[in-house]
Amino acid sequence: MREVVVKVEDLKFRYREGKKRALDGVSFEVFKGEFFCIIGANGSGKSTLCNALVGLVPYYFTGNKKGSVVIDGVDTDNSSIAELSQKIGLVFQNPFNQLSYTASNVAEELAYGLGNHGVPRDEMIKRVEYVAKLMRIDHILHKNPLELSGGQVQRVAFGSTFILEPNILVLDECTTQLDPLGSEEIFDIVKELNKTGITVIMVDHDMERVARCADRIMVLDKGKTVCIDTPDAIFSNPDIVNYNIEAPDYVSICKALKERGYYSGDYKITEEPTVEVVKEALVK
Amino acid sequence: MAKAYNSYVKRDTFKENISPNVKIWPIFSYGLSAIIFPNIYLGLGLIVFLFILAFFSKLFKGFTKIMLGFGIPITLMLIFIHGFYGSKNETILYDFGPVQLGLEGVLHALKIVSSLLVFLGTFYIMNHTTYTGKLVASLTASGVNPKVGYLVLASLNVVPQMQRKLSVIQEAQTARGVETKGSLWHRFKVFVPLLGPVVLSSLTDAQERGMTLETRGFGIKNVKQTHYVEVFYTKTDKIIKYMLIGFFIVTLIITILMRLSVI
Numbered sequence: 069m070r071e072v073v074v075k076v077e078d079l080k081f082r083y084r085e086g087k088k089r090a091l092d093g094v095s096f097e098v099f100k101g102e103f104f105c106i107i108g109a110n111g112s113g114k115s116t117l118c119n120a121l122v123g124l125v126p127y128y129f130t131g132n133k134k135g136s137v138v139i140d141g142v143d144t145d146n147s148s149i150a151e152l153s154q155k156i157g158l159v160f161q162n163p164f165n166q167l168s169y170t171a172s173n174v175a176e177e178l179a180y181g182l183g184n185h186g187v188p189r190d191e192m193i194k195r196v197e198y199v200a201k202l203m204r205i206d207h208i209l210h211k212n213p214l215e216l217s218g219g220q221v222q223r224v225a226f227g228s229t230f231i232l233e234p235n236i237l238v239l240d241e242c243t244t245q246l247d248p249l250g251s252e253e254i255f256d257i258v259k260e261l262n263k264t265g266i267t268v269i270m271v272d273h274d275m276e277r278v279a280r281c282a283d284r285i286m287v288l289d290k291g292k293t294v295c296i297d298t299p300d301a302i303f304s305n306p307d308i309v310n311y312n313i314e315a316p317d318y319v320s321i322c323k324a325l326k327e328r329g330y331y332s333g334d335y336k337i338t339e340e341p342t343v344e345v346v347k348e349a350l351v352k
Numbered sequence: 353m354a355k356a357y358n359s360y361v362k363r364d365t366f367k368e369n370i371s372p373n374v375k376i377w378p379i380f381s382y383g384l385s386a387i388i389f390p391n392i393y394l395g396l397g398l399i400v401f402l403f404i405l406a407f408f409s410k411l412f413k414g415f416t417k418i419m420l421g422f423g424i425p426i427t428l429m430l431i432f433i434h435g436f437y438g439s440k441n442e443t444i445l446y447d448f449g450p451v452q453l454g455l456e457g458v459l460h461a462l463k464i465v466s467s468l469l470v471f472l473g474t475f476y477i478m479n480h481t482t483y484t485g486k487l488v489a490s491l492t493a494s495g496v497n498p499k500v501g502y503l504v505l506a507s508l509n510v511v512p513q514m515q516r517k518l519s520v521i522q523e524a525q526t527a528r529g530v531e532t533k534g535s536l537w538h539r540f541k542v543f544v545p546l547l548g549p550v551v552l553s554s555l556t557d558a559q560e561r562g563m564t565l566e567t568r569g570f571g572i573k574n575v576k577q578t579h580y581v582e583v584f585y586t587k588t589d590k591i592i593k594y595m596l597i598g599f600f601i602v603t604l605i606i607t608i609l610m611r612l613s614v615i
């Protein structure tokens with residue numbers, strides 16, 4: 069049996085100002101070391117769910133919460149946000165929300181969480197240096213966080229969460245401000261982190277990337293869990309268009325070939341297998 | 353554009369090498385001493401001393417500017433109020449006809465001004481030789497509640513943040529063809545409608561900020577905060593601190609003796 073590190077059961081949440089529930093029956097489990105992706109249309113409740121995982125819902129965003137969220141054996145109802153931060157880290161959708169606004173330069177910004185966790189100064193300096201190199205922000209360490217470009221802030225935001233070395237990393241569309249190359253860079257880092265055993269829960273709109281990275285995917289629609297399955301199963305299911313999700317183009321290529329009788333296997337969701345399928349079809 | 357949030361510029365003077373924790377002591381030690389002392393001479397002496405200190409901290413120009421800029425108008429104003437209308441006026445310095453300038457009032461006014469200037473001057477020197485991040489770090493390290501420290505830092509950061517927002521909006525406006533340059537009056541007209549939203553959104557930002565802080569461990573129980581900026585407290589710092597406290601106590605004793613007419 070694999071160890072369950074996140075367990076969400078029938079979670080429902082309505083923001084105090086909201087008329088409808090932002091989450092309306094979400095249940096899932098995430099295993100230790102898993103790469104778990106959450107997809108869904110705008111407003112389907114992805115960010116709300118991320119906030120619930122780190123305790124911001126219901127402590128920060130107040131409202132009507134039902135059901136339970138258990139992180140590494142601890143119910144978020146019985147823990148403070150600060151305590152949860154030792155187990156689970158969130159990179160916000162809006163990177164400017166990630167800043168502490170108390171640091172006068174990037175180095176201090178990165179170190180901010182470490183200070184709260186009481187990490188000794190020498191260790192702090194080492195970790196800041198390491199993360200800055202990894203995130204390629206070592207040349208802006210002395211800059212004021214408020215004077216950075218959107219992409220730079222996003223790197224700082226990611227680094228400031230990752231530097232705390234949480235066992236579970238929640239990423240809410242954390243590369244929206246980065247150029248394609250930059251966001252690939254970040255994803256490579258995320259994949260590396262995942263290989264070292266860190267559990268990753270990621271919200272992303274880029275289906276090709278999701279197909280490539282995810283062990284399992286959860287589809288969210290109007291605050292409800294629609295299905296949880298492997299990328300292959302999810303994207304080859306023709307019903308997903310009903311939830312405003314567009315499978316990677318590779319699926320439609322396979323589909324087109326199948327309809328014309330050039331191919332008979334499963335739909336492929338990533339680049340390389342699709343290339344193989346196309347080659348095969350060309351031979352026919 | 354957004355500026356660093358305090359007026360600290362590294363100047364490599366001895367003042368910078370004193371622990372920030374100690375540097376807030378003069379504000380109270382000198383300031384309170386100037387207030388309690390029965391006459392104005394201590395206050396004046398301290399002001400002269402501060403000018404010397406400012407000179408050695410390479411702050412003389414700015415210091416003089418602020419002291420005169422603040423000191424002259426406030427002195428005139430207070431002399432006007434107390435000199436002409438002070439209730440304790442007995443000795444007439446000069447008779448203007450309808451009003452008389454009284455010695456007691458003038459002295460009272462100078463007393464207030466000198467105390468204010470001592471506070472202002474020590475604060476100015478402290479602020480310009482201390483990096484706020486360091487000050488807060490050193491305060492929390494010596495037992496001040498981190499929440500208080502946060503409040504200090506965050507409020508210092510509100511201004512650069514608003515500046516940033518304004519410049520973003522102005523860029524957006526320029527992109528949409530609104531002319532943001534031009535005559536002063538024109539710029540004023542473009543600028544004013546922006547203020548409301550910018551201030552408001554900075555306030556809601558402050559709310560969102562609280563949430564980030566906690567997800568980064570702020571307010572965690574049973575953990576002593578550490579700091580990236582170096583916090584130090586040397587023997588010299590300790591001596592300076594005791595000297596400052598000593599200064600105040602001596603002033604206090606002399607004041608009491610003078611009031612009791614012993615000396």
Ligand SMILES: Nc1ncnc2c1ncn2[C@@H]1O[C@H](COP(=O)(O)OP(=O)(O)OP(=O)(O)O)[C@@H](O)[C@H]1O
Pocket residue numbers: 083084085086089090108109110111112113114115116117129161
């Ligand atoms: N602070 C809030 N107060 C009230 N309602 C909110 C708040 N934040 C989100 N909502 C509502 O909750 C629902 C879910 O929003 P959420 O931000 O979780 O969606 P999302 O899936 O993250 O969307 P996106 O893809 O655009 O990021 C939406 O209907 C939204 O209007």
Ligand SMILES: [Mg+2]
Pocket residue numbers: 114115116161240
């Ligand atoms: Mg979202």
